[in-house]
Amino acid sequence: MTRVDVRSDGGRFAAACAELSQTASGLTAAEVDRLLSPQVPGWRLRGDGSVELSWWDLFVLWHYVTMQLTTAGAGSNRAHGGPVFLPWHRLFMIRLEQVLQQVTGDDDLALPWWDWAADGERPVDEQHLGELWSPDHLGPSRGEVDAGPLAALRVRLTQGFAPAVGMFLEAHAPRRIRREAGADPRFGGLPTKADVEAALDAEDYDLGPWDVNAGGFRNLAEGWRRDPPNMHNRVHVWVGGDMGPGTSPNDPVFYLNHCNVDRIWEARRRAPGGLAYAPEASVAGAPAGHRLDDPLVALLGEAMTPAEVLDPTPWYDYDDLDVAG
Amino acid sequence: MASGERPRLEELLEPFRRGVCDLAGGVPADPAGHHGGSVSVRTAAHEGHAIRIESSYRVFIDGEEFPDPIHVSDDGRVHYHGLPQYSLPSAVELLKVIVERLSTEAPPPIGDDRAGPDAGPDTGHDTGHDAGHDTGHDAGPEAAPPEHRGARP
Numbered sequence: 001m002t003r004v005d006v007r008s009d010g011g012r013f014a015a016a017c018a019e020l021s022q023t024a025s026g027l028t029a030a031e032v033d034r035l036l037s038p039q040v041p042g043w044r045l046r047g048d049g050s051v052e053l054s055w056w057d058l059f060v061l062w063h064y065v066t067m068q069l070t071t072a073g074a075g076s077n078r079a080h081g082g083p084v085f086l087p088w089h090r091l092f093m094i095r096l097e098q099v100l101q102q103v104t105g106d107d108d109l110a111l112p113w114w115d116w117a118a119d120g121e122r123p124v125d126e127q128h129l130g131e132l133w134s135p136d137h138l139g140p141s142r143g144e145v146d147a148g149p150l151a152a153l154r155v156r157l158t159q160g161f162a163p164a165v166g167m168f169l170e171a172h173a174p175r176r177i178r179r180e181a182g183a184d185p186r187f188g189g190l191p192t193k194a195d196v197e198a199a200l201d202a203e204d205y206d207l208g209p210w211d212v213n214a215g216g217f218r219n220l221a222e223g224w225r226r227d228p229p230n231m232h233n234r235v236h237v238w239v240g241g242d243m244g245p246g247t248s249p250n251d252p253v254f255y256l257n258h259c260n261v262d263r264i265w266e267a268r269r270r271a272p273g274g275l276a277y278a279p280e281a282s283v284a285g286a287p288a289g290h291r292l293d294d295p296l297v298a299l300l301g302e303a304m305t306p307a308e309v310l311d312p313t314p315w316y317d318y319d320d321l322d323v324a325g
Numbered sequence: 326m327a328s329g330e331r332p333r334l335e336e337l338l339e340p341f342r343r344g345v346c347d348l349a350g351g352v353p354a355d356p357a358g359h360h361g362g363s364v365s366v367r368t369a370a371h372e373g374h375a376i377r378i379e380s381s382y383r384v385f386i387d388g389e390e391f392p393d394p395i396h397v398s399d400d401g402r403v404h405y406h407g408l409p410q411y412s413l414p415s416a417v418e419l420l421k422v423i424v425e426r427l428s429t430e431a432p433p434p435i436g437d438d439r440a441g442p443d444a445g446p447d448t449g450h451d452t453g454h455d456a457g458h459d460t461g462h463d464a465g466p467e468a469a470p471p472e473h474r475g476a477r478p
Contacts, residue, residue, distance in 0.1 A: 167407035295350030
């Protein structure tokens with residue numbers, strides 16, 4: 001199976017995502033609340049317990065829950081702010097791909113990638129106007145997504161905030177995706193090809209203290225270092241709306257972004273000299289949950305380890321690894 | 326299951342549905358993580374001296390204490406677990422972003438019997454370990470109309 005540029009997948013992925021959001025999982029929000037409240041620190045699910053969750057919603061839930069499982073280190077959890085950022089999202093996307101294939105009956109369906117650095121070469125005030133945001137692809141870049149195949153996608157779990165409560169997860173009536181791409185001048189434009197090249201220049205996968213302050217490829221690609229500015233993080237913030245909080249997998253753009261990050265990792269991993277994952281379990285101070293043989297948090301299916309997903313070719317490959325070209 | 330094999334939908338969901346899915350995989354959450362710790366510790370060594378900086382914030386929005394911790398990274402930028410990709414130059418700027426996303430009303434906890442379309446006032450006990458003190462609001466969202474179809478066998 002080959003992952004291709006989203007501009008050439010013919011809207012296949014978007015249509016599949018919409019279908020998944022209307023495919024019942026058989027679980028209600030109240031059942032999920034009962035299952036997760038004993039296991040997840042800081043669990044706060046609010047709203048309507050009778051909401052019937054779709055398979056799409058379960059992936060949103062999986063991402064949110066993993067974020068709640070904190071690990072040692074500044075800004076770190078079992079999916080972000082540490083070495084496991086890349087392998088955890090790889091597993092997450094493999095599972096989505098498998099589920100989409102079954103629900104659509106399309107055995108060759110693969111996640112597409114979005115080369116956001118190519119769009120980052122355009123003037124900042126034009127980046128939200130590209131072909132990608134037409135009804136033939138992802139639909140509008142600003143406001144409610146009411147055109148194209150994603151107009152049929154429904155969101156039921158979102159993260160909210162309240163002054164005396166803090167952050168919480170809310171189950172609510174189905175609604176469409178919302179975006180605010182490039183509308184907030186505080187955060188600038190998309191990353192550029194030069195930013196990608198700077199990340200590719202990193203010689204180590206990750207380094208102590210293995211968190212948002214670390215050096216190495218992972219932290220550059222994730223976007224906590226300022227140089228290059230923000231990579232993956234910047235794309236989330238730039239799209240805005242549902243891509244902002246911990247329930248960001250509500251918008252399929254989440255997968256396009258992560259698929260491109262995964263592609264950049266794969267390009268660097270296959271470059272001369274390679275890029276060995278770090279840390280191994282024997283490394284002093286390596287945070288539990290981020291080591292080579294630690295289990296990746298899995299809500300759906302069996303847990304795997306970073307070591308088991310380092311080579312993605314049993315599941316997929318990319319049509320083009322010229323990520324900085 | 327071997328790499329590359331495609332599990333069936335029921336196989337993927339069954340452990341979670343039966344309540345036997347060990348999410349953490351035996352790795353305990355870090356007690357000083359987002360939920361338990363509100364102090365950021367930055368350290369450096371410089372000219373033979375050890376530097377340690379402890380930073381913490383108490384944040385109030387409209388007079389109500391915001392219970393979630395704010396963290397500072399080594400470069401002085403501020404971030405918040407609830408907006409996992411944001412990194413702002415100051416806590417003021419970060420709180421502006423949070424305030425822009427505040428709910429007009431916090432719905433009641435689902436673990437509460439009163440949750441749902443006929444929900445009464447919210448007294449604010451969450452089901453998690455660190456429930457905040459909610460000040461109470463009246464109604465949950467309208468019931469979701471059924472929109473699903475079954476998964477293909």
